[in-house]
Amino acid sequence: MKLQSNATFWVASCAFVLVFMTSGTPISLFNLYRVENGLTNADLGVVSLAYFISAAVALLMFGRLSNHIGRKPMALIAIGCCALSCILLMLMTDVTLLFAARLLQGFACGVATSSIGAYAVDAGEHQPKWLVAAVASTSPMVGIPLGAISSGALVTWGPYPKITIFALVLTLLLVCLALLFNCRETINRQPGALASLRPSLHLPTGKTFIFVATAGVVISTWSAGGFYQAFGPSIVAEQLAMDSAIVAAIAFSSIMGLTPFGSYLSGRLSPRRAVQSGMALFCVAVMSITLALQQGGLVLFIVASLSVGIAQGLASTACIKLLLQDEPQHYRAGLLSTVYIISYSGAVLPAFGASIAANWFSVFTVWCGYAVLGVGAAAIALMATVLVRRSRQAEVVGS
CATH class of the missing domain: 1.20.1250.20 (MFS general substrate transporter like domains)
Structure with a gap:
């Protein structure tokens, strides 16, 4: 059945x-x-x-x-x-x-x-x-x-x-x-399975600024998550002076823990407002994490990391909602693949550079580099939401 x-x-x-x-x-x-x-x-x-x-x-x-x-x-x-x-x-x-x-x-x-x-x-x-x-x-x-x-x-x-x-x-x-x-x-199966194995990316038509905003959101949030995955135990041991597997796991997981709550909040806001609120919260959280690592404050670190999860849920859910809106069924898998390729790139490429930098710099210094990347990508996402609104207003005036 x-x-x-x-x-x-x-x-x-x-x-x-x-x-x-x-x-x-x-x-x-x-x-x-x-x-x-x-x-x-x-x-x-x-x-x-x-x-x-x-x-x-x-x-x-x-x-x-x-x-x-x-x-x-x-x-x-x-x-x-x-x-x-x-x-x-x-x-x-x-x-x-x-x-x-x-x-x-x-x-x-x-x-x-x-x-x-x-x-x-x-x-x-x-x-x-x-x-x-x-x-x-x-x-x-x-x-x-x-x-x-x-x-x-x-x-x-x-x-x-x-x-x-x-x-x-x-x-x-x-x-x-x-x-x-x-x-x-x-889905109704289609011919061409072998041809579909040829690597390609699907970009949504007429949603350039929405896609740019999505790229900014996932690069900022996934890069921060990549730092936690690569350096989570080191953060806990070196910056927060704790030596516990469960504390390390909680520290690593805190940056993702409240993402579903952020997704729920996203449903209460317009997509543009959700992205802007999420990225603004992300920037504040990143600065708070920097302060917590500098001062060795575990509580502030956990609270700020949880805030990153809320920010990610707010912004990424809104972006995916806009990208999938009116998208034909047979384009959905390719579109999600493209978004996640950018997401993984946002985690992997900085992690590769950080693994080399870690030979010469402290974990805190490496995080500062991540913070600059994350805030910069968040700023791009914020600017893209403004351009989305202006382009839509121009379309209304033109019609």
Whole structure:
């Protein structure tokens, strides 16, 4: 018996979050792998790079494939890759298995951001528009912290932390697989599957300034998240004088923790106002984080980081809502792929530069560089919202 559209929406949304929860679970275990399995910082750097490259390749090559073979098969592939990665991580003894697991997780995340995101959008026709946009834009920010905090808690208090968390996540993935098999397909399959593997980006027609605003929003917020992922444990140890896996996980997750709340608030505002409010809050939060790191203030750091999550939810949900508005169904997967390629680039490219800079500069100095990048990208997003309004006013006058 096939599930109805509303049920399919919720299953697809949960699958989207679960993929990123799976990718977040190893993060809190990296220090444990260094101690017990002899991994080096260089090993972990290569593993993280493999994850991001795999996600980018999946977005570039497989982002539009669901238009041709269906949303559901691609969702099943993503969940299956996550399940296999959990099995590899339960057997983890050296960097080779961790490398393979992160490759699978990166590929699953790339597939999920286009195919499962589009699946949820397709099935969400009867859901509030802000909710659908929130699922498409913030699921990674919900899933990754869930995984990191869960594994961090088990490292601190649970038995067999390197096995238990992956056994639990694997169970959830298998349940999700069973539910997905009973979901309805939301798209009419089209020929040309092989041709769709040719890397390409889809840019929305007539929405140039909205797209520029979106790019500014995701670069500013994802770059900050990339800093936390790369330097979260170092922040806690060096700047905040704390040595705890669960505190490190909370610090890493705080920047994404209130993203869903920001998405909810976005539904209460006009899209332009939501973007402007979000980016203004982001700039204030970035300055507060800088002050907190300089003074070693854990409470201010957590509060400011949570504010970044609210800002991200506000602005990114509004941008995705505007981009998807009136967009034909067969363009949705490609458009989401393009947005997430920019998002991943906003995280990966600064992280690559920061990993080199960290050999000569302190974590605080590296953060200052991120702060300049984030505020600059936020300023571009703010200017783009002004240009959107002016262009629309010009259209009204011209007509």
